[in-house]
Amino acid sequence: MNNSLELRKVLKKYNLSFSKERLSQLDEKARYYEVDYILDYLINELNISPKNIEKCPSVLYRKVSSVKANYNFLSQKDIYSYNLDSCLHILSMDTEDLVDTYNYVESTFGAECINRNTTILRIPKERIETIKEHYGKYLDNETLLGACITNRAVSEIGEIIGICLDNGVKITSTIFKQPPVEVKKIIRFAKEHNINITGSLFHKNSDTLRELYEYALENNITIANSMFSCSLESFKGIVESCRENNLDVSGVVFRKDPGYVNDLLEICDEFDLELTLSMFRTTPEEIRRIIEVCNRKHVELNNSMFSKDSHEVEKIIDLCQSEGIKDITGSFFKKGVEELKEAFKVCEKYGLKKEGTIFYRTAKEIEDIVLYCKDEKIKLEITMFHRTPDEVKKIVDMCRKKKIPITGGIFQRSPQVLDQVYTIFKRNNIPFTASALMKSPEEIKNIISICQIEGVELSGNMFSQPPQEIIKIIHICRANNIKVTGAFFQRTSSELQDIIDYCKGNNLTLTASMLFRTKDEIEDIMDICEKYGEDYCESMFKRHPEEVEEIILICRENNIPVTGSTFRKEPKEFIDIVNKCNELGIPPKGSVFKRTPKEIEDINNIYMELLHQKPAPNAFNKKPNEVRKILELCIKYNIEITGTIFRKKASELEDTIIFVKKHYGDEYLLPLVIICDKKHLLSVLSYLNGKKVLPTLKNSCGILRLSVVEIVERESYLNELGENMVTENDTFHPVFGWTKKQFAAKKQELEDKKKQESEDQTVTAKGRGI
């Protein structure tokens, strides 16, 4: 049995997904049958979230007996703050090592230390012993255990202690997050810029420290040590949140009592959290209580929880769990528990899924929005719940007045901002695109201006990039002789350059579909194709590399040729479609993968009902209601049902059928006629009718592939040859079936012949003295 294949089945069973690298390690280190037992134990018995298992795949390398033994050992001990969900590493240890470490730490440092630093249990006893032996005299117990938990080698720990002692820096556990060379750089930077040297400076490396410092200076923010514990992105986010809420960044966040901020930082450190503005709305103690609730209830911590006290958080979690809601996201904590209950009732009344931004609104607001959409016959969009009912109405009115399509994206911004943005587009004579609403009006003006200066057409994708990136992307395209289209703005400039370089290095043509993926992902997909001996195709780039591999494996298992269509859906949907096709006796290939299993079944039923036969392969090009309309049209007007019919919409076909029937009669309702564009038919049929050759169309429709201009040109050619448009067999002359290239060659031949004849005549005349 193929371990790799079976392992993937097991992972899918529990809804787990891993990167290619981790899957490769699992293939090597895990046995699929043990993984099945372990996942059953962790997820079904211990209620561990699959997401946390994805963060710690090493727990799957073990035998289930070992995992259970570790859990049972820990259960007997008095560890009240143990968070199983985030400490799966501990369960993945060898039981003997775990027991050794526990006993050593308990006897040397006390059980309380274990409660404060549960992660210490995954550290081998020997490491802790060695560090204590060498450096115990320089470090208090907390700091020593903190140092043990880091990745620093024992010698590095010694080096760092030496650097701190030389520079008169108090040694705290966060300092050991950085290697010695970084510790030196950070201390030097702090001294150069008169920054007080505390543990907060060592959360990030010296480069990030410098970036944060420069950003703070540029934005006139008073330097406070606590800011250096954030990533640059997180810090920018806090600054932006403060500005949006009219809060003074320094006052609210970074001028808090240092003890308060330090407590928050400690919590962040302990639980591996990012420091966010929402944490400043509550107290460190409350945060700890909320974390304890989340641990107990096996729910992922979310920033929105900090707007509530721990009792409210617990009640909301209980309510959600009693409703069978598995993914308890931040939106559930926007309102109080009683309001949430009412909102749930409204959701049930109108068949709405209890998830996402719906809960930004009260129960009454949700109902108002739903009823408004019903009355106005507008599709309910989830993004509408970002707005109040009044705002939704204003936006819809505006869209109707200004002829803006009503899509989900429109509701991202308030009516006032929508109006502003629309006006900017109108003033610049550019068609409005809802994706622009990702940016503020000022940013939009900037982007439009860049496009005008660079002479590039504005596209929706540009609004996912900052202005400098847009300029860089345009320049990269130009430098590489690539026409600038919207697809290129899906990636950052450096990602785009990587992809271009990769394509050049591997003699590949860069296509728009590749831009769905990063260069590494493209490379992985190419490797997968090589591994399985498959040609790559554009549609593969719609999927992640792991999905591509999975789909190829499924195709092989089910004897399905790997073509572009097989990558239209994710692996799970793909296999559902294959199963449905097998159930219905329909070949699982081609356009069938454009449809869902239910649609396939419906189309099958429609065919059986109307034609008493299995669906034609092309029928799956269209959704069931379209298929029905098309078939009914063909039946009604007695038109042969060919594959190409399903390339057109029913409304287009109907329009054309009615036109042809009205002006030329039923006899011209042929498949090759009705698939042509109505405007084209208007001119061609009229021309052919004028020439009195229209009836020949019934025998040969190929002439319809030419425009009137082309027909006239070829007719003129035939006249020069002295031949007719219609042959003796009552079909159109073969000239009307020639390609442009062929016709041009024949025409040139004729012209050359005429020129030669004319020259010959001139010579003869001269010879005769004429």
Place this chain on the structure above:
Amino acid sequence: MEIDLEKIREIYGNSSIYEISDNIDELKANMKYLYNLGIEDVLNVIELYPYMFLQERDIFKEKVDELINSLGDNYLEELSNDFNLWSSVDE
């Protein structure tokens, strides 16, 4: 690729361009098959029979093989003289 998409749009309407882009993999694979058979004027054939190239590879291959077998060894010359022969491969 220099297919005259405007010409195709003129004859078959806007939906034809969408169909081509939605089935680009099939188009490319089928084009490659014809080039491998020595047919040079593939782009012009697409302009006359765009939908033909959007069929699944195995179906397209089967129809093309049938056509070529019926024309014999001289298939290249036959096809270059009469493009109407391609209609048997069309959907």
